[in-house]
Amino acid sequence: xxxxxxxxxxxxxxxxxxxxxxxxxxxxxxxxxxxxxxxxxxxxxxxxxxxxxxxxxxxxxxxxxxxxxxxxxxxxxxxxxxxxxxxxxxxxxxxxxxxxxxxxxxxxxxxxxxxxxxxxxxxxxxxxxxxxxxxxxxxxxxxxxxxxxxxxxxxxxxxxxxxxxxxxxxxxxxxxxxxxxxxxxxxxxxxxxxxxxxxxxxxxxxxxxxxxxxxxxxxxxxxxxxxxxxxxxxxxxxxxxxxxxxxxxxxxxxxxxxxxxxxxxxxxxxxxxxxxxxxxxxxxxxxxxxxxxxxxxxxxxxxxxxxxxxxxxxxxxxxxxxxxxxxxxxxxxxxxxxx
Amino acid sequence: xxxxxxxxxxxxxxxxxxxxxxxxxxxxxxxxxxxxxxxxxxxxxxxxxxxxxxxxxxxxxxxxxxxxxxxxxxxxxxxxxxxxxxxxxxxxxxxxxxxxxxxxxxxxxxxxxxxxxxxxxxxxxxxxxxxxxxxxxxxxxxxxxxxxxxxxxxxxxxxxxxxxxxxxxxxxxxxxxxxxxxxxxxxxxxxxxxxxxxxxxxxxxxxxxxxxxxxxxxxxxxxxxxxxxxxxxxxxxxxxxxxxxxxxxxxxxxxxxxxxxxxxxxxxxxxxxxxxxxxxxxxxxxxxxxxxxxxxxxxxxxxxxxxxxxxxxxxxxxxxxxxxxxxxxxxxxxxxxxxxxxxxxxxxxxxxxxxxxxxxxxxxxxxxxx
Numbered sequence: 001x002x003x004x005x006x007x008x009x010x011x012x013x014x015x016x017x018x019x020x021x022x023x024x025x026x027x028x029x030x031x032x033x034x035x036x037x038x039x040x041x042x043x044x045x046x047x048x049x050x051x052x053x054x055x056x057x058x059x060x061x062x063x064x065x066x067x068x069x070x071x072x073x074x075x076x077x078x079x080x081x082x083x084x085x086x087x088x089x090x091x092x093x094x095x096x097x098x099x100x101x102x103x104x105x106x107x108x109x110x111x112x113x114x115x116x117x118x119x120x121x122x123x124x125x126x127x128x129x130x131x132x133x134x135x136x137x138x139x140x141x142x143x144x145x146x147x148x149x150x151x152x153x154x155x156x157x158x159x160x161x162x163x164x165x166x167x168x169x170x171x172x173x174x175x176x177x178x179x180x181x182x183x184x185x186x187x188x189x190x191x192x193x194x195x196x197x198x199x200x201x202x203x204x205x206x207x208x209x210x211x212x213x214x215x216x217x218x219x220x221x222x223x224x225x226x227x228x229x230x231x232x233x234x235x236x237x238x239x240x241x242x243x244x245x246x247x248x249x250x251x252x253x254x255x256x257x258x259x260x261x262x263x264x265x266x267x268x269x270x271x272x273x274x275x276x277x278x279x280x281x282x283x284x285x286x287x288x289x290x291x292x293x294x295x296x297x298x299x300x301x302x303x304x305x306x307x308x309x310x311x312x313x314x315x316x317x318x319x320x321x322x323x324x325x326x327x328x329x330x331x332x333x334x335x336x337x338x339x
Numbered sequence: 340x341x342x343x344x345x346x347x348x349x350x351x352x353x354x355x356x357x358x359x360x361x362x363x364x365x366x367x368x369x370x371x372x373x374x375x376x377x378x379x380x381x382x383x384x385x386x387x388x389x390x391x392x393x394x395x396x397x398x399x400x401x402x403x404x405x406x407x408x409x410x411x412x413x414x415x416x417x418x419x420x421x422x423x424x425x426x427x428x429x430x431x432x433x434x435x436x437x438x439x440x441x442x443x444x445x446x447x448x449x450x451x452x453x454x455x456x457x458x459x460x461x462x463x464x465x466x467x468x469x470x471x472x473x474x475x476x477x478x479x480x481x482x483x484x485x486x487x488x489x490x491x492x493x494x495x496x497x498x499x500x501x502x503x504x505x506x507x508x509x510x511x512x513x514x515x516x517x518x519x520x521x522x523x524x525x526x527x528x529x530x531x532x533x534x535x536x537x538x539x540x541x542x543x544x545x546x547x548x549x550x551x552x553x554x555x556x557x558x559x560x561x562x563x564x565x566x567x568x569x570x571x572x573x574x575x576x577x578x579x580x581x582x583x584x585x586x587x588x589x590x591x592x593x594x595x596x597x598x599x600x601x602x603x604x605x606x607x608x609x610x611x612x613x614x615x616x617x618x619x620x621x622x623x624x625x626x627x628x629x630x631x632x633x634x635x636x637x638x639x640x641x642x643x644x645x646x647x648x649x650x651x652x653x654x655x656x657x658x659x660x661x662x663x664x665x666x667x668x669x670x671x672x673x674x675x676x677x678x679x680x681x682x683x684x685x686x687x688x689x690x691x692x693x694x695x696x697x698x699x700x701x702x703x704x705x706x707x708x709x
Contacts, residue, residue, distance in 0.1 A: 002510075166621060196513070197623035204590050210610045 002194045008051050008187040010161040011126075014168040015052065015088060017197050019059050022086065025172055027052060028064040028077055029090030029126075048092055049128075049187060070100035074125070078108045078177075081123035086172055091127040094143045094181065108177040109152030120175040124168075129157070130183040130221055130271055131319050137307035140315075142272040144220070147179040148248040149276070154202055155249040157181040159223035161191035163246060166200035173199065183221040203250035207259075211241035214329050215259040217282055218269040219245040222320050226269050229325035238329060248278055256282060257290050264295035265332045269320050274302040296335040299328040341420030343430045344393045348402075350410045351382060351488050357440075358382045359407045360414070365397045371417065376696060378402070378414065383611045387489055390696055395419040398427055409440030452484065452510070457529040460512035464503040464530060468495025472563050473536050474706055476502040477527065479545025479571075480637075481585055481629060483509030483619070486544060489695035494702060501539075503530055505550065507632060513624025518631035520553040520572075520644055527554050531561060540706045542566035544691055545668065546636065548573075552646035555655055564709040565650075566658040566702055567678075569665050569688050571636065572646035574672035579640020581667055586629050591617060600666045603687040650676050658705040660698055662686030679705065 005013070019025045033056040034045025046053025056063040066073035070091060077089035091097065097104075104125065111119040131140040147155045154176055158164040164182070171178040208223065209230050216226040223244040230240035241259050245252060260266050266286050270279035279300040286298060301320045309315050348358050361379035365371055376388035377397065399416035402408055413434050416427055452465040465484050474494060478486040484502035494500045504511040505523050516522055527550060531539060540563045543551030548570025555562040571577065584597035591613040598616065599605045619625060636643055650657050657678035661670040667688040673680045681701055683694050691698045 162618075194618070194622060198618075198621040200621060201589060206614075207591070207610050 002192040004190045005161060005193050006187065007158075007161045007164050007182075007189045007191070008049070010165040010191075010193050011051055011168055011182065012053065012055070013193070014165045014172075016055060016058060018169055018172045019055070019062060021197070022172075024085045025088065026059075026062040026064065026085065027055060027088045027090070028066055028073060030066055030068055030073075030092050032056075032090050033063045033065045047090065049184065051182070051187070052090070070096050071103065074100035075103040075107070077123055077125075078103050078121060081108070081121045081177070082111060082119055086122045086124075088124045088126060088172060091125050093139045094127040094129045095138050095141050097127075097143060097146065104147075104153070104177065104179075105150055109150050111152075112176065113152060121177050122172075122175045123177040124171045124174075124180055125177070126168075126180045126182060128184045129181040130185060131303075131308045131315055132185040132221075134310075134312060134315065136310040140308035142220070142270075142303065144181055144248055145270075145272050145277045145281070147181075148251075148278065148281075152177070153249060154178040154247065155181065156202065156247045157183070157220040158246065159183075159186070159218075159220055159244050161189060161193045163200060163206070163244075165193050166198050167202075167246060169197060170199040170202060174202070181220065186221050186224075189224075200246065202247045203252050204246065205252035205255040206244040206246055207241065207255070208244055209240060209242040211239040211263065213239045213263055214265040214267060214332060215241045215243060215256070215263045216267050216269060216325065216329075217243045217245065217256055217259075219248060219278065220271060222269045222271050225320055225322050226325055228322040229329065232322060233326055233329055238333060240329065245278070251281075253285055253289075256286065260286050260290045261293045264293050265329075265336070266294070267299040267301060267325060267328045267332065269301045269325055271303055271319060273305050274300060275305055277302060296332040299332055301325050301328050341418060341422045342393075342395070343422050343427060344395060344417040344419065345413055345430065345434055346377060346389070346391065346415040346417055348380070348408050348410050348412045348414055349389055349492075351385070351387065355382050355410060357407055357409050360402045360404055361386060362404060363400055364388065367397055367400055370394075370396050374696060374700065383609075385607055385609075385612070385692065387692075387695060389414065390493075391417060393417055393419065398422070399431065401431065412438065412440060454510070455530070455533055457526060457533060460506055460514065460526075461510075462503060462506065462512070462526060462530060463510040464501055464534075465491070466499065466501045466534070467491055468498055468500045471498030472538060472540060472706075473499040473501060473534075474540040474542060474702075475527070475531070475536075476500065477541060477543040477547030477550050478502070478505065478508065479543075479547045479569075480582070480632060481508070481616075481619075482544070482547070485509075486689070487691065490691055490699055490702070493695075493699045494706075497703065497707070501530075501534065501536075503527070505547070507625065507628030509619070513622060513628050515628050515631050518628070518635045520549055520636065521557065523550045524554040524557050527551075528558055528561060537561070538563050540564045540566070540709070542568065542702060543570060544568045545688065546571050546632070549636070549644060549646060552649045553644070556646065556649045559654055562655055564656045564658070564706060566660065566705060568660045568691050568698065569662060569668055569670075570659070570672075571642055571668060572644055573650070573659075573676070574647075574669070575641050575645075576669050576672070577637050577640060577642050578667045579637070582633050582637055582640065586626070586633060588620070589617075594620075601688045603662065603664060603685055603693055607693070647676070650678055653677050656705075656709045658701065660690060660701055662688060662690040662694070665690070
């Protein structure tokens, strides 16, 4: 049955249920057990924010702490996946991608292609993304578009506890490498999650709100910010449709286009830096395939092209916030009135 | 003597917290009878009409059109007998001063569905009301106990009414053994045993009608009467395209086309309904359960089980309700039955939701008299 649990608990539950269902699923990464495999609940911290807590004792031998070498253990996970098991490998912060990029970019993502379709790499890399934890420029980036750029990878970024569980189960069952991006500020978010197993297919956006005036497209945490903006705008008589991409690769182009064909106005909200981002990608898609439907220019609400600031005040301004989205929407409405 | 009644925002289903006033159907000064539709309200799940729980004259429309109000908020004032404007003002003022939206939301939920393990599987059921011979509501293929959300509270005003989730559905266990009517009837009878109910009125919708008929066949002494709504089991035809479309659909666009066929008003199939249905369909075991049931009961778009004899035996009083425009199971199956047959013009398969008021009245009168 559905009951309220947190985003973090939803991820933990998906891992536990899939490990119970499929003995080939295991977890590896830095501190995912916590305490280097020493016995005792006190030692098994379960990851830097406790997302894998409790799994070490439930699944002896299947939650592996690794040395602090992303190049080494991500490579080991890629290799293990090609040998028929299903590793869920944790890259603690996505900001550490540089340490292991070759294993993902040039190995995992390419195997199916390089071996004539005969190699499968059923690997999940769970990783924390996003700003807001006062963790400064090296632990706060939203590098989702970096992965989305690489063919051969699937990229997931859930915005709610329900989606986190269903998308992680789908990721584990998928036979290709999946980068599973968890926004650290969502870990405490509560939501209705069924106790049973369920999976959400990739490449299917979720319509959180139907509206006729403006389409708001986002993914991850800022989906919730977009919903806040939409609720506030509804009070002013502006009816926003809110689309959560759920996965940036594959991308549900049809849902975006279907919505813009209806509303004629698009605001893309992306916590990532704006150059070569999902925001620019979706804007290009709509400009190319739904140009005739547009009643106003496309607006993007993104982080600026800077590293994530250390200053609290600046960090708050850096992340897209509801008032900024509302202003972008109002600008489009005004534009249509003017012309 | 006069009485000033407050008409308030109803709570349709467990998740409803607020509703938007679509339109008033009665003018101030107009006389209304208990059960009349007074205004249309839309929620994130469905639109329906608010029925007057009392008779009198509509004296005030407090809620404005397009206004969104919390469950329990004041919609209007209905007066039986005479009351001065000042008296009404006082009641309104008192109500508004005391009303806190969402306050006591936990208690407002009132009775909650419960779960019980019967023969190794979990069955969810929802019990309301007390007294009388209990009435059990049995949903159809792919449905759940929420299919009765507009009926359950009204019917429970006069007796104990129980709605259940059949196995494979709602929040009951998803695994089926044989996936046939005997298995589903077995669960229904086990629930009656668990609730200590010797005999019940059964009301079934669609496949739930066939389950009810089959239960009456297996255990005639446990069934007081049968109310069959757009029921399966009464003829060979069934919309195979609908069944296949519903089973195969994995996203909202694919699901919309089959779901629209269930309703006379296609606009009822909104985003929330599609999302709720997808959430159900994604649960582990649901796909298998639906395919198994469809293969056993409705193979190749033909109903495999004929239970007309249960009606014709005339052992139980039978009420048959059908929407004339039912696109899933044809209303023609009601012909020639030894039963009280009520065809609701223009209505479709989900007639108990779309024409809740009429269906409730028919059900209340029928179970009352048997």
